[in-house]
Amino acid sequence: MPPSGYNVSLTLNFHSFDGEYVRRLTEGDPLVSDHFSAYFGELLSLKLRVRVRSPQLAEDIKQETLLRVLQTLRQKGGVEHPERFGAFVNAVSNNVLLEMLRGARRHDQIDEDAEPQDRSVDLDAALVTRERKTQVHAILAELPEKDRELLRMVFLEEQDRTEVCRRFQVDGEYLRVLLHRAKWRFRNLYSKRLSSTQ
Secondary structure, three states: OOOOOOOOOOOOOOOOOOHHHHHHHHOOOHHHHHHHHHHHHHHHHHHHHHHOOOHHHHHHHHHHHHHHHHHHHHHHOOOOOHHHHHHHHHHHHHHHHHHHHHHHHHHHHHHHHOOOOOOOOOOOHHHHHHHHHHHHHHHHHHOOHHHHHHHHHHHHOOOOHHHHHHHHOOOHHHHHHHHHHHHHHHHHHHHHHHHHOO
């Protein structure tokens, strides 16, 4: 376990983990949560830099990995082998990486198969905009309530992030994680809907 001070100005020293670290992380201890985000965030960034070309996709994978680890801890109350916590996080990141790369490939395939648009005359712009709004609202309706509310507040109503954090009772960093997850779910549903209409 890292020392109780958890130097968050991170050097890439490898830490050993134990039941106390995992317990405090599960309970939301701010110091341990900061260390977890900084330590594994940097490790994941290094790993993904060589495996993923898109910086945005790499960031999405990193945030989704951190989120899933925290969700697993809080739903199950910990992990069976805390001393192997680093390996657990790595396994979660591998799963997320495969899922998101498959999703990105499907999305790229859809883009490649689509006919190029004639942008010289845009007579149907209003109709397309209306259709797009209808699609967005239909997809939002399929999302879990929390994701739907978050996306609505941030993107449709453009509310202040501080207000959104207060509404969801999270800090700015965790709001980013929630937002990445909500956007990823939205994109997946959008891709499925798009492919089903072609």
